[in-house]
Amino acid sequence: MRTQQWLAGIAIFLTMGVILLGAYTRLTDAGLGCPDWPGCYGFLKVPELQHHITAAEQAFPERPVVAHKAWNEMVHRYFAGSLGLLIAAIFFSSIFSKHSGKVIPSVLLALVVFQAALGMWTVTLNLLPLVVMGHLLGGFSILSLLAVHWLKLHPEYRVFEPELISLQPFALLVIAILICQIALGGWTAANYAALACIELPVCEQGWLQRLNVSEAFSLHLGHDDYEYGVMSAEARQTVHVFHRFGAVITLLVLASFLLQVWRRATSSTLKRLTLAAALLLLLQFSLGVLNVVLHLPLANAVAHNFVAANLLMLLVLIYMQLRHSNTNVGKETL
Template sequence: MKTQQWLATIAIFLTMGVILLGAYTRLTDAGLGCPDWPGCYGFFKVPQQEHHVAAALQAFPERPLEPHKAWNEMIHRYFAGSLGLLIAAMFFIALFRRHNSKILPSVLLALVVFQAALGMWTVTLNLLPLVVMGHLLGGFSLLSLLAVYWLRLHPQHRVAQPQPLSLKPLALLAIAVLVVQIALGGWTAANYAALACIELPVCEAGWLARLNISEAFDLHLGHADYEYGVMSAEARQTVHVFHRLGAALTLVVLALFLWQLWRKATDSRLRKLAVAAATLLLTQFTLGVLNVALHLPLANAVAHNFVAANLLMLLVIIYMQLRSGRSREAV
């Protein structure tokens, strides 16, 4: 049990690192820093020697080597590969221990394998937005499920006191709203729409007349290359506007849920989780505003991605804690 607890803890922090590196790779336009997979220009590290660089140029003449982008991409792959091996080890340990549940480790292994496939398709399909968004959601889901597994391995941290029945559906609603908002954020980033609107609170004057919903949410399949986007300016503005409106809705829904949780929870751990999640929620909203006001500074944009992942993880933990406690009718 101790080994599994340590591996789960390490896996959570390693996943956070992979999420940070993934955001940094995407935001530095390094998603195609290596045009092949899993190597880089046919090598298992970025080509550096002169004859290796020449071979890379000959193999991929349409995409000359940019070492800083290639290293961003490969470092992300090294960390992601290490995470995959760690989760595989967690699965096999659970598989051969008689009294351990195999379901969650199996789901984690399947998800990390699918994430690897999405990473490959991100490159081979030249940043197809649907795949890029899916890769983002998969990473966030992996972090949340690892947190659930960690909680199961640490029963002393589970809530046992009865909790109001009304809190569980509210928690599910908050998670659903946040997942949709994260997907909108991923769609915004994958279609290079983060700077499509640079005025507050919604967009530049006349934005309502420029909405193009059909193009904004079309999958745009069949293009040879999606780097720097294939949407029109109007469609990108539409995506951006929906993400901003979603941010306002998410702020309201999550704030109401966390307020109810803080008021009604009978366990101090849940109230502490409510405060922590509220802090992340306000931080995330502030980072989103700063992304617009400061025109997407790199550190701020990476933090926006990272805080969203942790906010989702906290909401999932809260829901699992509500499930572990015996429900009671609200007084």
């Protein structure tokens, strides 16, 4: 049991690192820093010797070697590969354990394999937005599932809050809204629409007349290369505007939910989770505003991605605490 606890804890922090590196890679336009997969120009690491660089550029004449972008991509792959091995260890450890569930480790293993496939398709399909967005959601899902697995391995942190059972459907709605908003953010980033509007509160004058919803949410299949986007300026503005309105809706709905949990909760564990989620919600909204005001500074944009992942993880943990209370309410009354 102790080994599984350690594995789950390490995997959570490693996943956070992979998410940070993934955001950094995407925001430095290094997603195609290595035009092949899983290696880099046919090598296990970025080619550095001149004759290796020459061979690489002959093999991929359309993608000259840019060392810093290639290293950004390969470091991300190394960390992601390490995470995959760690999740495989969690799976096999659960198989041979009599004291832990096997469903979540099995789902985690399947998800990390699919996530690796998405990473490959990100490269082979030249940053197809649908794949890029799916890759983002996959990473966030792995983090949340690892947190649930960790909680199940630490029963001392589970709470019993019968007064909060009625909030369980609200919690599911909140998580669904946040996932939709994260997907919108991923769609915005994958289509290079983060700077399509640089004025507050909505967009530049006349934005309503320029809305193009059909193009904004088209899958845009069939292009040879999606680097730097294939949408028109109007479609990118539309995506950006939807993400902004989604941010306001998410802020209001999540704040209402967290306020209700805070008022009714009696355990310090749940109150701390709720407070942490509320602080991350405010930070996330502020980072989004700063992305516009400061024209997408790298550190701020990476933080915006990272905070979203952690906010989702905390909301999933809060939901699991409410679900645990619901599961055990019958036992408590016997």
